[in-house]
Amino acid sequence: xxxxxxxxxxxxxxxxxxxxxxxxxxxxxxxxxxxxxxxxxxxxxxxxxxxxxxxxxxxxxxxxxxxxxxxxxxxxxxxxxxxxxxxxxxxxxxxxxxxxxxxxxxxxxxxxxxxxxxxxxxxxxxxxxxxxxxxxxxxxxxxxxxxxxxxxxxxxxxxxxxxxxxxxxxxxxxxxxxxxxxxxxxxxxxxxxxxxxxxxxxxxxxxxxxxxxxxxxxxxxxxxxxxxxxxxxxx
Numbered sequence: 001x002x003x004x005x006x007x008x009x010x011x012x013x014x015x016x017x018x019x020x021x022x023x024x025x026x027x028x029x030x031x032x033x034x035x036x037x038x039x040x041x042x043x044x045x046x047x048x049x050x051x052x053x054x055x056x057x058x059x060x061x062x063x064x065x066x067x068x069x070x071x072x073x074x075x076x077x078x079x080x081x082x083x084x085x086x087x088x089x090x091x092x093x094x095x096x097x098x099x100x101x102x103x104x105x106x107x108x109x110x111x112x113x114x115x116x117x118x119x120x121x122x123x124x125x126x127x128x129x130x131x132x133x134x135x136x137x138x139x140x141x142x143x144x145x146x147x148x149x150x151x152x153x154x155x156x157x158x159x160x161x162x163x164x165x166x167x168x169x170x171x172x173x174x175x176x177x178x179x180x181x182x183x184x185x186x187x188x189x190x191x192x193x194x195x196x197x198x199x200x201x202x203x204x205x206x207x208x209x210x211x212x213x214x215x216x217x218x219x220x221x222x223x224x225x226x227x228x229x230x231x232x233x234x235x
Contacts, residue, residue, distance in 0.1 A: 001234060002055075002057045002058055002059050002082045002083070003026070003027070003055055003058050003059065004021075004024055004025060004026030004027070004058070004059045004061065004233055005026060005027055005028075005029055005054060005058050005059070005060055005061070006020070006021050006024075006026050006027070006028045006029070006061045006062070006063070006066070007028075007029060007031065007050070007060070007061070007062040007063070007066030007067075007069050007070050008028060008030065008031055008034070008063060008064075008065075008066050009063045009064030009065050009066050009067075009088075010031075010064060010065040010156070010159045010160070010163065011119075011123065011126065011148070011150060011151075011156055011159070012127075012144060012147075012148045013030065013031075013034050013035065013148060013149055013150075013151065014028040014030055014034075014035065015144075015147030015148050015149065016143070016144050016147045016148065016216065016218075016219060017063065017218070018147070019222075020218040020219075020222070020225075020226075023226060024226075024229070024230070024233055025234075026059075026061065026233075029050060029053060031046070031065070031066065031069070031159070032045075032046045032049065032050075032155075033151050033152065033154075033155030033158070033159075034151045034155065039155060039158070040158075042162070043068075043069075043072070043162040043165065043166050044072075046069060046162070047069060047072045047073055047076060047077075048076075050069060050073060051073045051076070051077040051080050054073070054077075054080040054081070055080070056079050056080055056082075057079075057080075057081075057082035058080055058081060058082060059081075059082055059083040059084075059085065059233055060073060060074060060080070060081045060083070060084055060085070060177075061084075061085035061086075061087065061229075061233075062085070062086060062087065062089065063087040063088060063216075063218075064087070064088050064089070064189070064190065064215065065093075065159060065162070065163060066087075067086040067087055067088060067089030067090075067190075068089060068090065068091075068093070068162075068163075068166060068168060070084060070085075070086060070089075071084070071086060071089060071091070071168055071171060071172065071175065072166075072168055072171050074175045074176075074177050074179075075168075075171035075172070075174040075175050076171065076174075078174075078175075078176050078177065081177045082177060082178075083177055083178050083179070083180075083232065083233070084175060084177045084178070084179040084180070084202075085179075085180050085182070085229060085232065085233065086179065086180070086181045086182070086198070087181075087182050087217065087218065088182070088183060088184065088187055088189070088190045088195075088215050088216075088217070089181060089183075089190060089195065089198060090102065090190045090191075090194045090195065090198060091167065091168040091169045091171070091172055091194075091198055091201070092166065092167045092168065092169065092194075093108070093163040093164070093166070093190075094108055094163065094164055096167060099167075099169070099194075101191045101193040101194040101197070102191070102194060103189070105164065108160065108163065108164055109164075111126075111160070112157060112160045112164075115153065115156050115157060115160065116153065116157060119150055119153050119156055120150060123145065123148065123150065124141070124145060127141050127144050127145055127148075128141045129188065129189075130187070130188060130189040130214060130215035130216070131144075131214045131215060131216065131220075132186075132188050132214060133186030133187075133188060133212075133214050134184070134186055134212065134213055134214035134215075134216075134220050135212035135213070135220070136220050136221075137214065140214075140216055140219045140220050143219055144216065144219065169201070172198060172201035172202050173201055173202070173203070175202045175203070175205075176203070178204065178205075178232075179202045179204070179205035179206070180205070180206050180207075180208060180228075180229065180232045181195055181198065181199050181202075181205060181206070181207045181208065182208045182210065182217055182225065182228060182229060183195035183196075183207060183208070183209050183210070183217075184209075184210050184213030184214045184215060184216075184217050184220070185209050185210065185211045185212065185213060186212060186213060186214045187213070187214050187215045188214065188215070189214075189215045190215065192209060195207060195209075208228040208229075210224050210225065210228070
């Protein structure tokens with residue numbers, strides 16, 4: 001069986017994913033600037049640096065920003081990715097011409113200003129916001145906050161720049177690896193409509209939708225999440 005590597009999301013680090021990685025028998029690679037991973041100058045530099053750390057044929061999973069990085073790695077270094085698992089993924093975090101199902105750029109700019117002023121104070125608002133609409137919103141929010149250690153503010157801000165500037169629509173069609181997308185039906189951060197379009201962009205991909213679930217399906221609906229991904233990861 002090929003190794004499983006999981007890439008976390010923006011701000012939250014590996015903590016929220018540790019239990020899932022253990023159950024699936026995978027390991028987590030911290031994003032640039034988190035833990036022991038050196039910072040990267042750009043999204044593209046991060047893609048290149050993280051691809052270098054992967055063995056050929058890796059089963060690569062990513063959550064949120066980690067899903068965007070995983071998608072780019074699969075498109076640009078296809079020999080490194082044997083299977084691709086995208087959890088709450090998208091090709092563009094902000095709205096662009098032809099891509100309406102995303103955050104308005106002005107909203108992201110306001111959020112970045114608040115992070116620059118006081119990242120710790122903004123964390124509960126961020127996590128509570130992306131769990132809005134989840135049937136277990138309060139419990140999942142509390143769990144994530146208890147498991148999160150923020151990186152330096154400059155790392156958070158560079159990650160928001162990546163989310164502002166990155167458009168992976170051209171990359172999606174280049175993915176050759178078998179791909180599973182897992183999306184919460186109520187995700188306010190990476191809307192299901194965006195996930196549906198992304199699934200259509202990736203040749204042969206499959207979309208699994210978890211109902212009454214927002215942005216963290218592996219914590220909100222762990223049994224359903226594991227049922228949907230275990231066979232894909234281990235076959």
